[in-house]
Amino acid sequence: MLYYDYMNTSTASKTDAYIPGVCNINHAEIAYRKKAGYLGIAIFVVILAVMLTLGINRYARLALFVPAFLAAIGFLQARNRFCVGYGAAGQQNASEGSAKASVVADKAAVSKDKQRAQQMNLQAAGIAAATAIVCVLIPSF
Numbered sequence: 001m002l003y004y005d006y007m008n009t010s011t012a013s014k015t016d017a018y019i020p021g022v023c024n025i026n027h028a029e030i031a032y033r034k035k036a037g038y039l040g041i042a043i044f045v046v047i048l049a050v051m052l053t054l055g056i057n058r059y060a061r062l063a064l065f066v067p068a069f070l071a072a073i074g075f076l077q078a079r080n081r082f083c084v085g086y087g088a089a090g091q092q093n094a095s096e097g098s099a100k101a102s103v104v105a106d107k108a109a110v111s112k113d114k115q116r117a118q119q120m121n122l123q124a125a126g127i128a129a130a131t132a133i134v135c136v137l138i139p140s141f
Helices: 002-014 027-054 058-080 084-089 107-137
Strands: none
Touching: 027 058, 058 107, 084 107
């Protein structure tokens, strides 16, 4: 148990600093991304329920990719403490208490951030595509 507590403490302290390609958002930003993830799930469930109830063509359910992507990217960003938008734009907001993103000046750091952002976008797209395909397989009521 002590080892676990030690690991949580050391992990939490890493969110207080910008680490290129690893961490570029603070706790407030992480909470915002979790909310976006939950919003994506809510939109997904509502649209799927409407589509199933109205008997809309099953291939139209591929449109569920969009809210599934929103949910996936929100939760991935929260879990990884990394904003893909900031990463792609060469910005970061990892300082606790900061409400505004700042520009990353180091070109090597920006390159790492862009690579990480691209990687996370691909992960979210894969999750969203798999989810939408599964929804196509669900029979209508």
